[in-house]
Amino acid sequence: MKGFRPAPLIVGTSERWRAIVGALLGIVITAILCRLCADTTAVWLVAPLGASAVLVFAVPASPLAQPWSVVGGNTVSALMGVLCVHLIDDPALAAGVAVAAAIVAMFALRCLHPPGGAAALLAVLTHASSLDFVFFPVLVNSVLLVLVGIIYNTATGRRYPHSQLVERTNVPTSRFSSADLDAVLKRYNQVLDVSRDELEDILHMAEMNAMERRMSELRCEDIMTRDVFTVEYGTDLQDAWELMRRHRVKALPVVDRQRRIIGIISLADFMRHAEVDRSDGMRERLNLLIKRSGNSHTTKPEAVGQIMCHKVRVISANRSVGELMSIFSEHGHHHIPVIDGNHRLAGIITQSDFVRALYRSGGVRP
Structure with a gap:
């Protein structure tokens, strides 16, 4: 039962407010611009965008929150949902197949994005049979949210887009190498909601902090x-x-x-x-x-x-x-x-x- 207990978030108050204000601005700006461009009867905002905003502004370093993951993941997932509406009559079966197909497509295109599953499911539940749904509102919503995310995260001191392939010139002295980390991640064989370079930096900092603590505890x-x-x-x-x-x-x-x-x-x-x-x-x-x-x-x-x-x-x-x-x-x-x-x-x-x-x-x- 301990697995159901939520872990404490080691995040300061300023960072929480940064994420809150960012998500507010991202959704508001995206919604206003899309509403101005849409017809009076058209859908101009999709619900999965709220989940995308949480990732873009609260965890901008996550591989799941990068621009290609947001835009590609939501768009290709919506496309899978529209295709399932055309090919499968049973809504329940179509919903399951749409989400599964969305995951397959996101893995293949390297744009895994959890809200993408919701975009695929939304297409089935709303019987979106036209490809117009894929381009507007899904694609346009995602692009606008990413643009706001780039501007806001950069202005508030967060690297976004956060490169997932970083060439290191000044590698910290450590007991493990990049090759060691790659080997462990390969054996771990699970998707991590943290970029590889961030994980390596965290491990290096933890090791240095542990060494400094032990050194401070030792006496001559x-x-x-x-x-x-x-x-x-x-x-x-x-x-x-x-x-x-x-x-x-x-x-x-x-x-x-x-x-x-x-x-x-x-x-x-x-x-x-x-x-x-x-x-x-x-x-x-x-x-x-x-x-x-x-x-x-x-x-x-x-x-x-x-x-x-x-x-x-x-x-x-x-x-x-x-x-x-x-x-x-x-x-x-x-x-x-x-x-x-x-x-x-x-x-x-x-x-x-x-x-x-x-x-x-x-x-x-x-």
Whole structure:
């Protein structure tokens, strides 16, 4: 029985009023113009046009509401109804065949439009035996309604006609491709009352919103590496280098005795002081930098504090992971030390940790 419960409409008040005013103007303008052109005894407005107005103004992005669907669907369906009036004597049978034939024709011409079934049925019930009924009022009504729909929807910020075949140049980064969506729609094998490009945009936006929500819920302490290898200001460069090589890390936070961060030393610091930009004797210069000189007085750097970077970007353990996005992507950082409430080192977040968090925030697990 839950299937009979109507789903809530997630549409704002302004959009509802936009649709209401649009349908009002569409029917009024179409009716006035057709009444001026019709004879006094002729029918100048058909009831299925009311259903067409709902689609054109309330759901202008729907494939069922596009100009060709409205004009082609109503017109060809009315034609099927007129033909059934001529070919079938029983009105009940003619009504059923007319609606079925209208659906066949609309599928064949790619102009599926629900009010078209009503147009076919109306032709049978009113015994419309003349083709004049197809052209006026059905065709003229549909054309005028579409023209009003184009003007009104465009003026109110809605794309109409809404192209159903869109070539994408800037495809959003996502875990699924257009080919994946096409494959799913093929398996789904049902007519959707939403255009394919709108559906793809909705899925992309939902995925991005889910990722942002998960990222905002994650804290730095949830993804950081807790076992951090550290050095002190006076640690020999050779010891620091061997520590980095042994544990395959590219940076070491420099801390004092209270584990407060006073700097960071990275592979780039070693390379810079070894002058790797010079191609000759690079290995020898690096070995000379790392190796202890054994002299009490020397101009060569011997300790970590002499080559480390003193300006260190840190982040608190309770901060959102989403704040790291700009730090890693725009500022060129590769390692962000994490501090606790007492400003002591609690962990470190590397680019690998951050990428892993991004991967998991998309809802996919290895």
